[in-house]
Amino acid sequence: MASETPSAKDRILDAANRLFYSEGIRAVSVDAIAARAGITKKTLYYHFKSKDDLIAAYLASRDQPNLALFRKWFDEAEGELADKVEAIFLNLAQSAHHPKWKGCGFLRTAAELANMPGHPAMKVGAAHKKNFEAWLYEEFRARNSDDPHELSRHVVLLMDGAFSTVLVHHDPDYIVSAGRAARTMVANAS
Incomplete structure (x- = not known):
């Protein structure tokens, strides 16, 4: 049984969790999160309108x-x-x-x-x-x-x-x- 590939939004949140938690929110750029998630910055901003919204979603x-x-x-x-x-x-x-x-x-x-x-x-x-x-x-x-x-x-x-x-x-x-x-x-x- 094949496992489901996580959605882009889930990959973004996973990357944000790992990077924000390990390095801090100010030290981590949106570019770094997009790269870690394997998506483009445009895709990240499709799911989260700003870094501030992504930070709030990370904590939520x-x-x-x-x-x-x-x-x-x-x-x-x-x-x-x-x-x-x-x-x-x-x-x-x-x-x-x-x-x-x-x-x-x-x-x-x-x-x-x-x-x-x-x-x-x-x-x-x-x-x-x-x-x-x-x-x-x-x-x-x-x-x-x-x-x-x-x-x-x-x-x-x-x-x-x-x-x-x-x-x-x-x-x-x-x-x-x-x-x-x-x-x-x-x-x-x-």
Whole structure:
């Protein structure tokens, strides 16, 4: 059975994902993405009216897969709610050991676009962070945690702080430490 050839749009998004994540959005040209996708720049602009739209689509394409991975790590973890939350951090720390790991693409993009708060990618990134927080909130609420809103926000802050600190120090143990802190907070709120 022959596999389907990805559409031009899918190839463009795949190339954007690989290049933007590994090199940053400002460092990567539209020409480089078109070349990596094996298409012309005209074809790229047929599917995405601007580089800004492509950057937003790149982040949007990462939203659900990233959230699904966090849910998987949470669901597969044994133990109490606090253990499940810590498992997200422990799995993330394991991922951070991979040589191609560059941290959170949403935070890295936000840092590159910090002077452009109205950029469409900033909205996509903010929505992703809110989606993660909302999912945590629902998990905490369903298990009758004390103040699930504040608890989910604290875990998000620990997660994003861990992402940022690992980028500075290149040491995934910071993610493990943040996971221990999250575990303690969640255990105390249960």
